[in-house]
Amino acid sequence: MLSLARNLNATRAIIHAGTSANFFCRRPALVLCVNPNRKRSGKRYNVPPSAEFVARVSGIPTMAKLPYQETADGLDAAFIGVPIDTGTSNRPGARFGPRQIRVESALLRSYNSGTRAAPYESLMVADIGDVNVNVYDLKDTCKRIRDAYRTILATGCIPLTMGGDHTIAYPILQAVAERHGPVGLVHVDAHADTSDVVLGEKIGHGTPFRRCVEEGLLDCKRVVQIGLRGTGYSADSYEWSRAQGFRVVQVEECWFKSLSPLMAEVRAQMGSGPVYLSFDIDALDPGFAPGTGTPEIAGLTPIQGVEIIRGCRGLNLVGCDLVEVSPPYDTTGNTALTGANLLFEMLCVLPKIKYFD
Structure with a gap:
């Protein structure tokens, strides 16, 4: 607390010195937000403090150094963590993903220089913390996630989720489909995650989209899976996906090319209906x-990952996730940094985002 007080006092000193007097306001939870005079709107939004005035290493880590608030009330979009790896079949550690993504997100700035998107001049956004998961009981955790997302979605807020293993997509989509009906799905992953039973269990990070189909949560003609690859348990690991009507884009179809043309086709496939974007970080090559x-x-490149997300611009996105970041297996923090940037790209393609010409 003493350190926090010093940081706040240092920031106030900057403000009172006139360096950025119009750019900060106090938040009820002792969090600072920036509210510059808008070029496109007179409305006031939460804006991360600029590293020109507030050191990146200062303060309590939130996603992109946004204000923290306890609920989604009054928000157009919110970052939320689901810190579990209870459904993981191999390496653990994804429970630490949301925390590390938040730390690395301090490098993010307010504008998208590539697309000229201005998300913080368009939507009210905050970090609303983590779902209170039960790390001893995966089924109970799924219930907790579903209940939390029902509450978030009831406010009209679009959730941007930091995982956590891919199990979380199942209870999230249960809540999303309750509000929006069956949704289209842009699923970016090395794996189809459509297994039926693994080691006797029907819920885990390899099964979420099988469960979603069984419960009618997906509009199967509006589902695309991109980047699938690896060895399999049969000659055609994706036969079940195709039988449901999914479009399957194996990684071999992505090698050595831009994915912008693919995403034009995906936009046509998705149409104007609600769409959920689920991005497993293992879609990218482990290099x-x-x-x-x-x-x-032999996975996707970060460039292709960005192309996929930017290609979702214009879709009726009702939720997004970035999952399976496991910090213990990358001591550089670069995987989490990549995840943070991809989440920012997701924010930049939500409906109602403004772009500078």
Whole structure:
């Protein structure tokens, strides 16, 4: 607390000195937000403090150094963590993913220089913390996640989720489908995650989308899986996906090319209906993102990952997640940093985001 007080006092000193007097306001939870005069709107939004005035290493880590608030009330979009790896079949550690993503996200700035998106001039956004998971009981955790997301979605807020292993997509989509009906799905992953039973269990990070289909949560004609690869338990590991009507884009179809043309086709497939974006960090080649639980060689590049997300611009996105970051397997922090940047890209393609010409 003493350290926090010093940081707040130091920031106030900067403000009172006139360095950025109009740019900060106090929040009820002792969090600072920036509210510059808007070029496109007179409305006031939460904006991360600029590293020009507030050191990145200072303060309590939140996603992109946004204000923290306890609920989604009044928010258009919110970052939320689901820190579990109870459903993991191989390397553990994804329970630490949300925490590390938040730490690395201090490097993010307010504008997207590539697309000229201005998310913090468009939507009210905050970090609303983590779901209170039960690390001893995966089924109870799924119930807790589902209940938490029902509450978030009831406010009209779009959740941007930091995982956690991919099990979390199942209870999240239960809540999403309750509000929006069956949704389209853009699923970026090395694995289809459509297994039926693994080691006698029907819930785990390899089964979420099988469960979603069984419960009618997905509009199967509007599902695309991108980046699938690796060895399998049969000659055609993706036969079940295709039988449901999913479009399956194996990684071999992505090698050595831009994915912008693919995403034009995906946008046409998704149409105007609600869409959920689920991005497993292991979709990227482990040379770029080694900190994950089930790495597979010959994956997508970060450039292609960004192309996929930017290609979702114009879709009716009702939720997004970035899962399977396992910090213990990447001591550089680069996997979490990549995840933080991909989450920012997701924020930048949500409906109602403004772009500078």
